[in-house]
Amino acid sequence: MNTKVTIAGIELKNPVMTASGTFGSGMEYSEFVDLNRLGAVVTKGVANVAWPGNPTPRVAEVYGGMLNAIGLQNPGMDVFIDRDIPFLKNYDTKIIVNVCGKSIEDYLEVVERLGDEPVDMLEINVSCPNVKEGAIAFGQDADCLFDITSKIKKKAKQPIIMKLSPNVTDIADMAKAAEAAGADAVSMINTITGMKIDIHKKKFVLANKTGGMSGPAIKPIAVRMVYQAAQAVKIPIIGMGGIASAEDAIEFLLAGASAVAVGAMNFVNPYTTIEVIEGIEAYMRDNNINDISELTGAVQ
Numbered sequence: 181m182n183t184k185v186t187i188a189g190i191e192l193k194n195p196v197m198t199a200s201g202t203f204g205s206g207m208e209y210s211e212f213v214d215l216n217r218l219g220a221v222v223t224k225g226v227a228n229v230a231w232p233g234n235p236t237p238r239v240a241e242v243y244g245g246m247l248n249a250i251g252l253q254n255p256g257m258d259v260f261i262d263r264d265i266p267f268l269k270n271y272d273t274k275i276i277v278n279v280c281g282k283s284i285e286d287y288l289e290v291v292e293r294l295g296d297e298p299v300d301m302l303e304i305n306v307s308c309p310n311v312k313e314g315a316i317a318f319g320q321d322a323d324c325l326f327d328i329t330s331k332i333k334k335k336a337k338q339p340i341i342m343k344l345s346p347n348v349t350d351i352a353d354m355a356k357a358a359e360a361a362g363a364d365a366v367s368m369i370n371t372i373t374g375m376k377i378d379i380h381k382k383k384f385v386l387a388n389k390t391g392g393m394s395g396p397a398i399k400p401i402a403v404r405m406v407y408q409a410a411q412a413v414k415i416p417i418i419g420m421g422g423i424a425s426a427e428d429a430i431e432f433l434l435a436g437a438s439a440v441a442v443g444a445m446n447f448v449n450p451y452t453t454i455e456v457i458e459g460i461e462a463y464m465r466d467n468n469i470n471d472i473s474e475l476t477g478a479v480q
Contacts, residue, residue: 181464182471183457185219185438187416188339188364190300192219192274192439195472196429196457199420199443200224200278200303200343201250202394205264206271212450217457220274222441223264225305227280228289230256235387240376245395245422246444247374249388252280252308257290265297274300276341280308284328288335295337303341304332307370307392319345319370322357329361339364341418344409346372346398351405352412359413367418367441368409369402394444396422403435410436410477424452426459433475 183194197220203209206221215221233253240247254260260277268275277299281287291302306319306328318328319342329342342358344351346369358366371392376385402421409417419437422444423429429440445452460472469475 181461181469183461183464185472187341187418187438188301190274190339194219194457194460195433195437195439196453196460197274197276197418197439197441198222198446198453199441200305201248201252202443202446205260205268207264207267209446209450213454215268215271215273218273218453219439220276220300221268221271222276222303223260223268223278225252225254225278225280226257226260226290227252227254228257228286228293230254230259231280237385237387238391240385240391242374242376242393242395242397244397245393246447247376247386247391247393248371249386249391251388252305254280257293261293261297265299269298276301276303278303278305278343280305282308284331287328287332291332291336295335299338301339301341301364302332302336303343303367304329305343305370307343307345307347317345317347319343319354320348322353325354326357326361329358329363333362341365341367343370344368345370346401346405346421352408355409355413355417359415363415365416365418365438366409366413367420369398369405369421372398372401394422396424396428396445398422399428399431403431406432406437407435407479423456424448426456426463429456429460430463430475433472434477434479436477438473438476
C-alpha cells in the first residue's frame with residue numbers, strides 16, 4: 181500500500197500536512213505528535229521583519245469553527261532561520277515555509293533569503309493585504325496574483341505553492357492565473373472573512389471587527405472550491421478547510437486534491453493529523469486501494 185505523494189518533484193511519505201498558523205513550527209506540538217509521521221510541516225507565516233500582529237481580542241469561537249484576526253504575528257525570518265529550521269531538521273518530514281509580506285519586495289526578500297536554507301517548498305500567503313493597492317489582498321485579483329506569482333517564481337530556488345483566498349468571485353480563475361504564472365502547486369482554501377458581534381455589549385468581538393473563519397463549518401465550501409480548481413488546472417492542489425477526520429480528508433482527495441492540510445482542529449485535538457493518516461490507511465486497506473493517487477480526482 182503506497183501512501184506517498186509527489187508535489188513539484190518533492191516526495192511526501194503521505195498526503196497529510198499541517199495548515200499554516202495552526203501548528204507553529206511544530207515545537208509546541210512535538211510533545212503530542214510524532215512529526216516524523218507527517219507528510220510535511222507547514223510553518224506559520226514568515227515575514228522579512230517581525231510583525232506584532234493585530235490588537236486583542238483577536239480570536240473568537242463561533243458555531244462550527246473559529247474566527248481569528250491574529251494578523252500574521254511572527255518573529256521575522258532571522259529568528260525563523262536560526263531557531264525553527266534547525267528544530268525541524270531533527271525530524272524526517274518535509275518543511276514547507278509559509279511566506280507573507282505587505283509588498284512584492286517583502287515577499288521576494290524572504291524567498292531569496294530562504295533560497296539557500298534546507299527547506300523543501302515555499303507556500304506563498306497571498307491573502308496578505310497589499311499595502312500599495314489599498315489593502316486588497318494579493319490573492320483577490322487575478323492580474324495581481326499572476327504578477328506576484330511570476331516574480332516570486334523567478335527568484336525562488338524551491339517549488340512554490342500559492343495559497344489561494346476563497347474571498348473571490350471565481351476560484352478557478354485564480355487557480356488558472358497562478359498556474360499560468362508558473363506556480364508549482366496551489367493550496368486552498370485560506371480562511372473565509374467573517375464577523376461576530378456581542379449583542380450584550382453591542383460591540384464587535386474582535387478588535388479588528390472581521391476575522392478569518394476556519395473549522396468544520398467551511399468544509400463544504402472548501403471541497404467545492406478544490407473540485408472547481410481541479411477541473412481548471414493541471415498542477416497539484418493541497419486541500420484544506422475544516423478537516424477533522426480521515427473521512428473529511430478523503431473527500432478532498434476525491435474532489436481533486438493531491439494532499440491535505442489539517443488546520444483549526446489542531447487546536448481542538450492535537451492528534452488530528454495522526455488520526456487522519458491512520459484513517460486514510462484503514463480506508464485504503466478496506467477498499468483495496470494500492471496507491472493513494474487512485475483517490476485523487478476519482479469523483480468526476
